[in-house]
Amino acid sequence: MYPPRRCPKLEETNRSKRQRFLNKFTPYGFLSPYLIIYGVFGIFPVFFMVYLSFHMWNPVEGLGSMEFVGFENYVLGLTDPTLWQTMWNTLVMAVLSGVPQHLVALPMAYLLVMLGSRARHWFTTAYFLPYITSTVAVSMIFYVMYSKDSGIINAVLAQLADGSLTSWLFGGLKDVLPLGWVQENSLIRYSVSFVVWWKYVGFNIVIYTAGLATINPDLYEAATIDGANSWQRFTRVSLPLLKPFIFFGVTLTIIGNMNLFDEPYVLTVGGQFAQTAGKTISNYLYQIAWEWLDMGSAAAISWILFVVIGIFTGLYFWFFGRQGLGDE
Incomplete structure (x- = not known):
C-alpha cells in the first residue's frame, strides 16, 4: 500500500x-x-x-x-412594626452621620489643598487612618470612652461641670451625669452617628482633595485677579467643579449608611442596650437569621432593604445625577 x-x-x-x-x-x-x-x-x-x-x-x-411559603415572608416583613422601627433608626443615623461627613470634608479638603503639598499629604494621611482601621476596634475604643461609669467623656464633662471657669456653661450637667451614651435610647443614635462620622469623614476628605487637585490653578488666579476672596473662590470655582466628586461621595454614603451594622452592633453589645433606638435594619436582619434561625424571613427582609436602598439612590440620581455627572 x-x-x-x-x-x-x-x-x-x-x-x-x-x-x-x-x-x-x-x-x-x-x-x-x-x-x-x-x-x-x-x-x-x-x-x-x-x-x-x-x-x-x-x-x-x-x-x-x-x-x-410563597410571598408570606415578604408580607410578614412589610407588616412587622419592628422592621419599620429599625428602618427609621437606620435613616436617622444615616442622616446624622452622613450629612456632617460632607459638610466637614469639603471645606477641610479645600484648606488642605491651600496649605500645599507637604502639609496636605501629612494631614490627609492622618484623617484617612480611621477609615483603614478595623471597624470593630474603633467601635470598641468608643464603647470604652462612652462607658457610663468609667468613660473618659463623662469624666471630662464632670470636670467641666465642676470647674470654676466652665461651670457657668456645663454646670447644668451635674443633675444628669453620668450619661448613658450607649444605654439610653435618647442618646444612642447620636453616639453611633458620631462614631460613623469620625471613621468615614477622612475617606471623603481624600475624595475631595483628589478632586480639588484636578482643578487648574489658573482658575483660582483669575478669580483672585477679579477680586474674589477665599470664600468666593471656594463657592464659585471649587464647588461647581467638584460636582462629580460630590455625587460619587454622597452615593457611597447613602449606600454605606443604609447598611450600618458593625458600629451599632458593637456599641450596643449585640443589641442588648437601647433596643428601641440603637438597632438598625441590618442588626435586625442578623438577629432574625442567626439568633432566630429564620433564613427565609431574613432573605426577604434583605431584598426589602435592597429595594429601599435602590429607591433612595435612584431618587438621588434623579434629582442630582445630571449636575453631579457634569451634564447641565
Missing part, C-alpha cells in the same frame, strides 16, 4: 483553526479561577437568596427542611 499523501494546505488550515481557538479562549482560561470563585461566592448566593426568600428554612435542620 502507498502511504497517505500529506496535504499541506489542510494541515495549515487545521493549525490556523487551533490557533484561532487558542487565541479566543486562552484569556478565559486564565480568568477561569476568578470566574469560578466569583460565581460560587458572588452570583450563586444572590440567586439562592431569591429562592430562599420564598421558603421557610431552619439551617440547623438541613436543606430538606425547606418549605415553600
Whole structure:
C-alpha cells in the first residue's frame, strides 16, 4: 500500500483553526479561577437568596427542611412594626452621620489643598487612618470612652461641670451625669452617628482633595485677579467643579449608611442596650437569621432593604445625577 499523501494546505488550515481557538479562549482560561470563585461566592448566593426568600428554612435542620411559603415572608416583613422601627433608626443615623461627613470634608479638603503639598499629604494621611482601621476596634475604643461609669467623656464633662471657669456653661450637667451614651435610647443614635462620622469623614476628605487637585490653578488666579476672596473662590470655582466628586461621595454614603451594622452592633453589645433606638435594619436582619434561625424571613427582609436602598439612590440620581455627572 502507498502511504497517505500529506496535504499541506489542510494541515495549515487545521493549525490556523487551533490557533484561532487558542487565541479566543486562552484569556478565559486564565480568568477561569476568578470566574469560578466569583460565581460560587458572588452570583450563586444572590440567586439562592431569591429562592430562599420564598421558603421557610431552619439551617440547623438541613436543606430538606425547606418549605415553600410563597410571598408570606415578604408580607410578614412589610407588616412587622419592628422592621419599620429599625428602618427609621437606620435613616436617622444615616442622616446624622452622613450629612456632617460632607459638610466637614469639603471645606477641610479645600484648606488642605491651600496649605500645599507637604502639609496636605501629612494631614490627609492622618484623617484617612480611621477609615483603614478595623471597624470593630474603633467601635470598641468608643464603647470604652462612652462607658457610663468609667468613660473618659463623662469624666471630662464632670470636670467641666465642676470647674470654676466652665461651670457657668456645663454646670447644668451635674443633675444628669453620668450619661448613658450607649444605654439610653435618647442618646444612642447620636453616639453611633458620631462614631460613623469620625471613621468615614477622612475617606471623603481624600475624595475631595483628589478632586480639588484636578482643578487648574489658573482658575483660582483669575478669580483672585477679579477680586474674589477665599470664600468666593471656594463657592464659585471649587464647588461647581467638584460636582462629580460630590455625587460619587454622597452615593457611597447613602449606600454605606443604609447598611450600618458593625458600629451599632458593637456599641450596643449585640443589641442588648437601647433596643428601641440603637438597632438598625441590618442588626435586625442578623438577629432574625442567626439568633432566630429564620433564613427565609431574613432573605426577604434583605431584598426589602435592597429595594429601599435602590429607591433612595435612584431618587438621588434623579434629582442630582445630571449636575453631579457634569451634564447641565
